[in-house]
Structures are given as C-alpha cells and as structure tokens.
Amino acid sequence: MAVFTSHCTIDEDNPPFTFLSPPINALKIYPYQSNFFNCQSLLPLRQTTQTSRTSMESYGQEVVLITGCTQGGIGHALAREFANNNCLVVATARSLTSMRDLDQDKRFYLQELDVLSDESVQHVLSNVVERYGRVDILVNNAGIQCVGPLAEIPLSAMQNTFNTNVYGTMRLVQAVVPHMASSKKGKIVNVGSVTVMAPVPWAGVYTATKAALHSLTDTLRLELRPLGITVINVVPGAVKSNIGNSAVASYNQMPEWKLYRPFEKAIRERAHLSQGLAATPTEEFAKKTVAAILKENPPAWFSIGQFSTVMSIMHHLPLSIKDFILRRKFNC
Ligand SMILES: NC(=O)c1ccc[n+]([C@@H]2O[C@H](COP(=O)([O-])OP(=O)(O)OC[C@H]3O[C@@H](n4cnc5c(N)ncnc54)[C@H](OP(=O)(O)O)[C@@H]3O)[C@@H](O)[C@H]2O)c1
Numbered sequence: 303m304a305v306f307t308s309h310c311t312i313d314e315d316n317p318p319f320t321f322l323s324p325p326i327n328a329l330k331i332y333p334y335q336s337n338f339f340n341c342q343s344l345l346p347l348r349q350t351t352q353t354s355r356t357s358m359e360s361y362g363q364e365v366v367l368i369t370g371c372t373q374g375g376i377g378h379a380l381a382r383e384f385a386n387n388n389c390l391v392v393a394t395a396r397s398l399t400s401m402r403d404l405d406q407d408k409r410f411y412l413q414e415l416d417v418l419s420d421e422s423v424q425h426v427l428s429n430v431v432e433r434y435g436r437v438d439i440l441v442n443n444a445g446i447q448c449v450g451p452l453a454e455i456p457l458s459a460m461q462n463t464f465n466t467n468v469y470g471t472m473r474l475v476q477a478v479v480p481h482m483a484s485s486k487k488g489k490i491v492n493v494g495s496v497t498v499m500a501p502v503p504w505a506g507v508y509t510a511t512k513a514a515l516h517s518l519t520d521t522l523r524l525e526l527r528p529l530g531i532t533v534i535n536v537v538p539g540a541v542k543s544n545i546g547n548s549a550v551a552s553y554n555q556m557p558e559w560k561l562y563r564p565f566e567k568a569i570r571e572r573a574h575l576s577q578g579l580a581a582t583p584t585e586e587f588a589k590k591t592v593a594a595i596l597k598e599n600p601p602a603w604f605s606i607g608q609f610s611t612v613m614s615i616m617h618h619l620p621l622s623i624k625d626f627i628l629r630r631k632f633n634c
Contacts, residue, residue, distance in 0.1 A: 364596070365434045367392040367426075369417055369474060370444030372400040375543040376493070377443040379588035385409040387596060389439070392430050417444045417470030423477050431481060439595065440478045441491040442471040447549035448507040449573045451562045459556070460507045467511035468518070475522065479531065486530030491595055492519045494537045496609055500616035500624060503632040504565075504572035523602055534600050539576075539607025541587045546577035568633040582607040 366384045371377040371393040378401065381393040385407070394415035395401050404410045413429060416422045430437060448455070448463040471492055482488025495512040497505060516535060523533035550573045559566065587607055594604045605614070616624055 364389045364438040365392065365430070365436055366390065366439040366441065367394065367430060367437050367474075367478070368441040368443055369394050369415060369470075371395045371404075372544060373403055374584075375443075375545070376538065376541055376584060376587065377441070378404075379584040380441060380443060380592060381410065383585075383588040383592040384439075387592060389596075390434060392426070392434075392437075394426060417442075417473060418465055420473065423473050427477050427481070436485060437478050437481055437488065439489045439491065440474060440482075441493070441595075442474055443491075443493045444470060445493060445511075445545075446508075446552070447505065447545055447573065448511075449504055449549055449553045449569060450507075450556050451504060451559060451565070451569065452506045454557070454559050454562060455507060456557065459552070463507050463511050464514070467508070468514045471515060472518065479526065479529070482531050483529040488531045489534060489595065489600065490522065490526065490531060491534045491536055492522075494519065494535050496537055496539045496605060496607070496613040498537075499613040500619075500628070502572070502575075502628055503634050504569045505575075532600060533602070534595060535603045536591055536595075537603060537605035537610070538582075538587060539605065539610035539613065540578065540581040541607045542577065542581045542584050546574040549573035565634060572632070576608075578608075580608050 364384075366381075366389045368377050368381050368384070368391065371381045372395050377395070378393070381391045381401075381404065385391045389409075390411070391409060392411045392413060393401055393404055394413045396414065396416050398405075398412055398414055401410075401412050404412060411430070411433060413426045414422070415426045427437070445467045446463055448459055450459070475490060478488070478490070482490075492515055494516045495509070497509045498513045498516055501509040501513075516537075519533055519535045523535075526533055550570070553570060553573050559569070562569065590606050591604060594600055616627070619627075
C-alpha cells in the first residue's frame with residue numbers, strides 16, 4: 303500500500319530522495335568534496351583479514367543480523383522471511399530459548415544479544431565476522447513499550463526505554479558501520495513506529511524514543527551514503543506480536559498513579575492498543591517489509607500495518623482537530 307507522509311510518498315518503484323544526492327563518482331572529480339565525504343581514513347581496519355571458510359560458502363547470499371527475534375514477534379517473522387529469501391540470518395535475542403523453534407534450522411545462526419550491553423554486541427559481531435566475514439543487512443528491531451502518564455512515570459522507566467530503543471539501536475549501528483564501510487556496502491534498517499505521526503496519550507515515552515529514532519535514521523541515511531550504506535526506516539502500524547503482553551508486564555511494575563488514578567483503565571488499555579483483532583498478521587508484515595528491504599534501491603521509508611494510513615492522515619491535520627479526536631478516543 304502506498305502511504306503519503308510529509309517526508310515522502312512511499313512508492314516502492316521510485317524510492318524517495320535518491321535523486322537528491324549526486325553519484326559518489328561525481329564527488330571524486332572535486333578533491334575538496336572527495337576529502338569531505340571520503341571517511342575511509344577514519345575507519346578501523348577490517349577486523350578479519352582472512353576469508354573464513356563459511357564466508358566462501360556464503361558468497362552470493364546476504365548476511366542479515368536482526369535484533370529482538372523472540373518467537374511471536376516481528377523480529378522472528380522477519381528472520382524467517384529473510385531465510386525464505388535465501389539470506390543467511392543471524393537471529394539474535396536476549397535469550398536463546400525465546401528462539402528455540404529456529405534451533406535445528408541451518409539457515410539461522412542463533413546468538414544471544416542484549417542491545418544494552420557493549421560487550422554482548424561486540425561478542426556477537428566478532429562471532430558473525432568470524433563465521434561469515436561480513437554483515438550485509440542490520441535490522442534494529444529490538445524495542446520496548448512504556449505506558450503511563452508523562453507527569454508520573456519514573457525517570458528510570460523512561461531511561462530504560464530510551465536506552466533500549468534509541469541507544470541500543472545506535473550501539474548496533476556504531477558497531478556494524480565500520481564493517482559495512484570497509485566493503486562500501488550494506489543496509490541498515492531501523493524499526494520506528496507510526497505512533498510518531500500522531501502522538502497519543504499514555505505512550506509519550508515510547509513515542510518520543512521512536513521520534514528520536516526517526517530523526518537519527520534520517521540523519522544516518524545522509525551520513526552513511528558516502529560510505530556505501532543504505533538506511534531504511536521501517537515504520538510499522540499495528541502488527542500482531544508480543545508487544546502488548548510485554549507492555550502490560552512492565553506496566554504492572556509502575557507505581558500507583560496519584561493524579562491519574564481516574565484514568566487507570568484508559569492508560570492500561572493503551573498497552574494493548576496495537577494488538578486488536580484487526581492488527582496486521584506478523585507474517586504479512588514481514589513478507590512485504592523484507593521484499594522492500596531486499597530491493598536494489600530500497601525505499602527510505604517503508605510503512606505498513608493497521609493504522610499506518612490513518613496515522614499518516616492524522617499527521618497532516620491541524621493540531622486543534624488532531625487533539626480533539628485524540629481526547630475523545632483516549633478519555634483525556
Ligand atoms: N507490534 C506493533 O504493533 C509495533 C508497531 C510499531 C512498532 N513496533 C516496533 O517493532 C519492533 C518489534 O516489536 P514487536 O512488536 O515484535 O514486539 P515484541 O514481540 O515484544 O518484540 C520485541 C523484541 O525486542 C526484544 N528486546 C527488548 N529489549 C531488548 C534488549 N535489551 N536487547 C535485545 N532485545 C531486546 C524482546 O526480547 P524479549 O522477548 O527478551 O523481551 C523481543 O525479542 C519494536 O521496535 C517495536 O517498537 C511494533
């Protein structure tokens with residue numbers, strides 16, 4: 303489905319922005335521009351100089367590293383869909399048991415990875431480089447919801463959400479970029495959210511993390527282009543996953559609200575908002591998203607899932623009308 307936003311029109315056959323940047327070869331005509339854009343000298347040496355046995359075997363196949371591949375979630379469905387498209391998939395999650403069903407399938411290389419830990423990220427990356435010699439596609443999918451009124455949510459919960467959704471993503475980006483840049487090739491996919499298009503009550507922290515991520519993704523797309531790396535913002539609407547249950551579990555840890563006790567029911571319901579009966583099935587989301595990512599010229603912004611069109615329209619409404627609709631819907 304084509305989605306219209308203030309950023310771009312999603313047209314998979316005509317990816318936005320590509321016409322804005324001159325071809326890299328053109329830059330090399332002008333030495334000062336070449337120096338400005340050529341960041342090769344800043345890159346660390348490739349960590350492995352030897353071509354590993356498996357990197358020969360993986361020749362011609364894309365090596366895809368995905369975070370947050372717990373069974374039942376978007377990352378797990380993306381992992382299976384990339385594998386169906388002949389990719390070698392490094393499926394990662396905080397715990398191997400959450401990906402148990404992929405264990406016997408040779409198309410997957412399973413790794414424990416916590417996006418909050420430098421050590422964990424470096425450990426996985428060195429395993430992957432040793433095994434395959436490279437990462438062709440990084441999918442920053444891991445993320446958590448955070449529900450509650452902004453005036454009362456503990457700062458520690460806010461920080462944890464930013465640490466996971468924003469700094470966790472950047473930790474992976476900073477670890478993987480030198481490897482991709484050394485081969486002047488790669489794709490980085492950040493998973494944002496349509497909630498940024500029209501922020502709703504009771505999920506302000508989550509929305510703020512995704513807004514920050516959208517912004518970082520827009521900048522990364524420009525900054526990484528001279529290094530040969532393509533950046534894609536995948537912006538899901540409501541997609542069936544574990545996110546509702548996880549959100550309720552963390553909501554249950556919140557303190558009792560003081561000013562917002564009368565809104566308790568509405569706030570709790572926000573945790574499930576994306577998990578209604580009409581939420582887009584995870585497999586359908588994954589099929590279309592992976593097809594878009596694997597294109598030679600993938601779109602800069604790919605939005606799909608229930609509410610993605612509605613939220614794009616909401617984005618363009620005058621604030622007074624948007625607030626009126628949201629106040630009625632969310633009882634505030
Ligand atoms: N589903 C939707 O409607 C929807 C809409 C918009 C955007 N999104 C985004 O889509 C992405 C996937 O979410 P989902 O819906 O599939 O939710 P999900 O089923 O809850 O999956 C989230 C994944 O992130 C993992 N994760 C959380 N903290 C992590 C950490 N510190 N390190 C590594 N992994 C961590 C979770 O691991 P555990 O299982 O160990 O907790 C899980 O594997 C998220 O970025 C989410 O914000 C989802």
